[in-house]
Structures are given as C-alpha cells and as structure tokens.
Amino acid sequence: MTVETHSPESAGSGDQVKTHFRTCPLCEAMCGLEIKTDGEKVLPPIRADRDDVWSKGFICPKGTTLGHLHEDPDRVRVPLVKDENGTFQEATWEEAYARCEELLHVVRNTHGVDAMTYYIGNPAAHNFSISRYVGALVMQSGVQMGYSAGTVDQWPKNVSSECMYGNSWTFPTPDIMRTQYLVVMGANPHASQGSLLACPDVLGEMDKIRERGGKCVVVDPRRTGTCDHADEWVPITPGTDAAFLLALCHVLFDEGLVDMGTMANHVNGLDEVGALVADWTPEKVADTTQVPAETIRRLAREIAAADSACVYGRIGLCNQEFGTLASWLIDVVNLLTANFDVPGGMMFGNPVAPAMVTLNFEAPKEPEFGRWHSRVRGAPEVLGQVPVSCLSEEIMTPGEGQIKALVVVAGNPVISSPEAGRLDEALPMLDAMICIDNWVNATTRHADVILPGLSPLEQPHWDEMIWSWAARTAGNWSDQIFDYGDRPDEWEILVRVGALMGGQSNDEIDERAIDDGFFAGLCMFFGLDAEHVLSHYDDGGPERMTDLMIRIGPKGDRYGENPDGLTLQDFKDNPHGLDFGPMVPRVPDIIHTPSGKIEMAPPYITADVGRLQRRLGRDDGIVLVSRRHVRSNNSWMHNVKALVKGKDRCTLLVHPDDADGIGLADGAVARVSTEIGSIEVPVEVSDEMMPGVVSLPHGWGHNLDGVQLSVAKEFAGVNNNLLAPGELVDEISGNAIVNGIKVEVVPVPA
Incomplete structure (x- = not known):
C-alpha cells in the first residue's frame, strides 16, 4: 500500500512524500517495513511497520538498507555483453538476447544438451519472480543435471x-x-x-x-x-x-x-x-x-x-x-x-x-536416489542434483558431456561453494556463460552476458516458500515502489533464457504464451477450468500465480466455488497483512x-x-567451522557500507587455550591451511569458541580482479571456501562439508 503525505522531510523538493508498507524480502523473518520515498529517492530511515500483523514492529539491520541496495551505483541496470577484449559493454535487451542465443545455440548444436547446465543461488528463494519461475527455466532448457546452493546448506x-x-x-x-x-x-x-x-x-x-x-x-x-x-x-x-x-x-x-x-x-x-x-x-x-x-x-x-x-x-x-x-x-x-x-x-x-515445490504432483512412491551419476567423479544424483563442487571438474575435464555452457541465476558460487578457487579457474574455460544478476561479482565477472534483474523495490513481493515453515498462518502483499521502465520482468528473462537453452530462437519465443500454457496446466491439476480461470487476468507472471495459489489454498475462494474465500485482493486491501492464527495439526x-x-x-x-560408528574416537585436531553476522546475508549484502563498516568481522575466532598453544595473539595474523589451500586472516582470541575449534565467516573474499563492488572490495576479507575440499560431502545427500574441516593454523611472522 502507498499513501501520500506532506512532510518536513521533503521540504524544498516540491514533491509529495509517499509512505509504503511492504515485507522485507531478505530473509525468513519477513519483517514489515515502513518506507518513505520522495520521487525516486528512499528517505532514510526505513522503519519497522508497527502495525504489521506478522512482525509487529520487529526489524533487523539488513531490512533498513533496502534503499541502499536500490540506489547502489554499482548495481547493474542494463545488460552487459563482453566484447572481444573481455570488457563488459552496455547493450540493449535485443542485443543481449541475440548474444545469448548465439552462444547457447552454438553449444547446443555442437555438443548437445548434456553440455549445458545451470546454477541457482540462495537469493532466488526470496525473489518474487525467480522463486516462482526458475522452474520454468529448468523445464524449458531440457537440462538434466543442475546445481544449486541447496547442496551447500540444506x-x-x-x-x-x-x-x-x-x-x-x-x-x-x-x-x-x-x-x-x-x-x-x-x-x-x-x-x-x-x-x-x-x-x-x-x-x-x-x-x-x-x-x-x-x-x-x-x-x-x-x-x-x-x-x-x-x-x-x-x-x-x-x-x-x-x-x-x-x-x-x-x-x-x-x-x-x-x-x-x-x-x-x-x-x-x-x-x-x-x-x-x-x-x-x-x-x-x-x-x-x-x-x-x-x-x-x-x-x-x-x-x-x-x-x-x-x-x-x-x-x-x-x-x-x-x-x-x-x-x-x-x-x-x-x-x-x-x-x-x-x-x-x-x-x-x-x-x-501453498508453495509450488510443496505440492505433490505424483502418486506416493518410494524414495529413489542415484538414478544417474556425475560424469567425472561418479557422484550419485540426490533429488536431481549432485554436489556443487562437481561443477568445476565437469567444466575442466575433456570428453563427451563436458560442460560448455552455464547459466547462473542469482548466485555467486566462486565465493559460496567449496573449493572455490578451482571453480574460479574453471569458469573462463566455458564457451558460454549467462548470468541473471544485479552485480558484477566474483562469479559474474566471468560471464559473457549479464542480464540484470530488478531491485527489491522495483517489484512486488509475497514470499512463496517461506510461509511453508512459518510459526503462524498469515500473509502480506507488497506493491512495487519504483517503476523500472521498459525492462523485462525477471520471470520473462527466465522463460526466455530457458527457451534459448532448449533450442528455440528469439523470434519464436512468446513468454506470455509459455506462461499461459504452464498456468493452464496448473489449473487443470487443481481441478479448475483453465479457460474460466485465465479469463480473470489481463497479465501473466508471478502476481497471477500468487492469486491462483491463494485461491486454491486452504482458505481460498476457488474462483467462486467458496464465495467467502480469500483472493489476493483481500491482502491488497489490508496493507499490514492478515493473520489467521497459529499452526494446526496436519x-x-x-x-x-x-x-x-x-x-x-x-x-x-x-x-x-x-x-558414523567408524568415526567415533577419531581425533581431528583443530577443526574449522563457519559463521555469519546479523549484518551479513552471505556475500550479497557486502556492498552496503552501513552493514560492513566498523570493526573487522572477517576474523579467525580462536579459543585462548588454542591461541596459547599455537602462539597466536589477538590482532595478529594466522595462516589457516588445508590440503587444497591456505589463507591469511587476522586473529580474534575469544572464549566464545570451544577449544579445538576455530571459526571463519563465510561470504567474503571480494578482492578479485574484475569485481565491480566498490564497498565490498574495500572490506574484502578472505574466502573460507578456498579451504573446503570439494570431495568432502555427506555421502548420502551429497551436501558439502564446510563445518568440521580439519585445518592447520600457524602464526604469520609480523
């Protein structure tokens, strides 16, 4: 909801100050925010919405910085295409899409669909379009083996x-x-x-x-x-x-x-x-x-x-x-x-x-894993994926099925995945790399084409997946605050790139027709007349999808079958949200x-x-665990100075007994090493660590050539994933082991 008010804060601007109520999209807390704008500017501070039925006035430091993210001068706002000299040049959307088609079709026609893959990053789960349409990219591409941050964290x-x-x-x-x-x-x-x-x-x-x-x-x-x-x-x-x-x-x-x-x-x-x-x-x-x-x-x-x-x-x-x-x-x-x-x-x-991924589209069946294996390592498939650390070896190892084309959606695996240094070496070997992202970071700097998405304030918001594990049943709709001109929506980018990966040409791709077909299929799954349902909408995309899911949900109107049921409009009419009580047995x-x-x-x-039985009694010596800070959201909030300034938070936490035994002093520098690499990092001696365990934060290490993140490079830190061996995984899930890694820690002479 948006309201207009006259305020001293806008004195001299000649414009009216507008107040917007919306949900923070940065994490699972889903805090309600009160955001004031004057024209195209966000007026600080962003405050908590005290009337929000869900968060009731709670807010964390990250939510106050949405204006910084929107106004960040480093944010990519037009497509970037790399020229023959390896330099990014601004391009029109038509030029960028044409380059994507050229690159992807050469790989598909020369090496086949098995030479193409994708990586989906963590921010996708919190994005209005991507959370609902990344599946469309995957389905249209025909790619069998993909990668995601899921095999690192869950x-x-x-x-x-x-x-x-x-x-x-x-x-x-x-x-x-x-x-x-x-x-x-x-x-x-x-x-x-x-x-x-x-x-x-x-x-x-x-x-x-x-x-x-x-x-x-x-x-x-x-x-x-x-x-x-x-x-x-x-x-x-x-x-x-x-x-x-x-x-x-x-x-x-x-x-x-x-x-x-x-x-x-x-x-x-x-x-x-x-x-x-x-x-x-x-x-x-x-x-x-x-x-x-x-x-x-x-x-x-x-x-x-x-x-x-x-x-x-x-x-x-x-x-x-x-x-x-x-x-x-x-x-x-x-x-x-x-x-x-x-x-x-x-x-x-x-x-x-209900979130799309929680729906049961097939009859119950026994779980089946290892239906296929990765080409190089032979890692078994688990829930359609293999460890993300397999990606670098699949790019670097010649032979049939070698990965030649990669599409990265809202991810930075050069920072966030194990054996990150090897992946950084591998990405330049690709014949085609397309990134859907808003920044030139450690990963996207290797791209041939960067297709920018929207800022959180340029799009509406309704969390799709997060409500599936919420402590109460509630909902809150957020209108977009700023116009983004003639740029495509992110769902349209995903549909088009997926179709290009699938072999279609730009001139034959109709994003709306593809979306209508997908939407009609969902209607039929829910026992609804697709033609009747489609007649309710002028536009496609995630807003239509949200309305559908509300209507077929436990309190929905099913397009008139339950006249007193909910629609998206009910939430638009209640800008602070609607709460329906605590969880119930299900x-x-x-x-x-x-x-x-x-x-x-x-x-x-x-x-x-x-x-596990065989692990009992093993002594690993000093082991490393990860950590994060309330002002950090993996790697993608590090370009906001308000969040990273102050005390250095990229330090090695060491218990005093270990510091004495190793010869480390608070503020000195330590070298931390594993079988695959080493880094040097300032030491912070603290009894918050148990003896025998040291801790490094994750998401840092932005001081790489080509990164265009001015603040993050100033506070670069070190990348703890340079220490995590890629083949260290939980055997039955394929999830990376990044906590409990055996390390050697020694002092670095002054």
Missing part, C-alpha cells in the same frame, strides 16, 4: 523429509511461540533470524519461553549471540551431532521415556529405531562429542518431561560430515517425546498460498509416503549409521 534436510514424509520440501518447524522447552542445534537465529523457521524476532520468543517458566538450550561449538537468550550452552565437537542425538534417543528408550502421543497410529519404524539406538549410550559418544554423558541423560529427561518441547536444528547440522543422519534424528527425537504435530512441538506450516493430510505414514526408520538413512 540438502540433508530435503533428503530426510523425502524419506520420512514423501516430499523433499515438507519441513516441520518449531512452534516456538507456544513451546516450553527449546533446543537449538547448529543454528544461530541471532544472525540468521531463523532458517527453515519463519518467525519474527526469534530471540524475543526465546526470552518469552524463559519468562513463562520454560527453558532454552543451545548446542553449538560456539557460544553465539543466541546463547545470550538461552539458559544453557552445550559445546559439541563439530560433525558429531548425530552421535549426540542417537544417545538422546538411547536414553529415551532405555529409561522408558518414549511417548508417541498423537503420532502413535501415524508412524512406522518405532521398533527399528529402538533397536538401532540400543548400543548408542551417552558414555559411548561422550569423548567424541565432548558432551558429558550425564549432560546427555539430563537433557533427554528434560525434553521428555517438558509440557511441550522442540528440538530444532539447521544449517550447522546440514553442512557437516553426517548431515542427513543429524537432520533425520532431530525429527526422531521430537516424535519419540510426543512433541510432533502438536501445539508447542514441531509442526507443519499451513500457508495461505500430519494426516500432509504425509505423502506409500504407506500413508511417517517412515521413522527409512533404510536409506539408517544404513549410514555404520559410517
């Missing part, structure tokens, strides 16, 4: 959900607003605001748990800012969370504390889990995890005795050696303690508008396994316990 959770619930995007989330006992593992809401947990002000909710007599526990190798809002910090050896969770389960069975509650008739595999954990005593794992056996027993008893409890784990559990086991066991503990699909436990979100309706029940002991996952 694929184990997708695998465990596929095996347990029959849908890889069905994630239970903690009912944090009603629980009495919260365990946080491998997550730091102090920085992330929550991940696969949509809730404004997670730290405030943790404070409320304690105020109402409950308890919060953080299990993490680092005493993060989240620990300041908890009753207890439990340090744990990185990569051993699965062993800790198996021991928790052992105590529950051994002491007769198992209670399936309302799930008793909805679960298969209870006896199998009991047999599996029988030998996993707390004493067996104590030395490896560095969590005392008595602490494990006490925590198990406390979880079982609590009126309600949630054991929540996130990225630190995913991107480690046993990520899938840990992700699976989180849900098992909640199931075993009657804390699943009940208020105050782990529940499933009930979005007003298991009978949401499970999509062949048995119709939750599979608590999926063989594909339980078979991996033997690999």
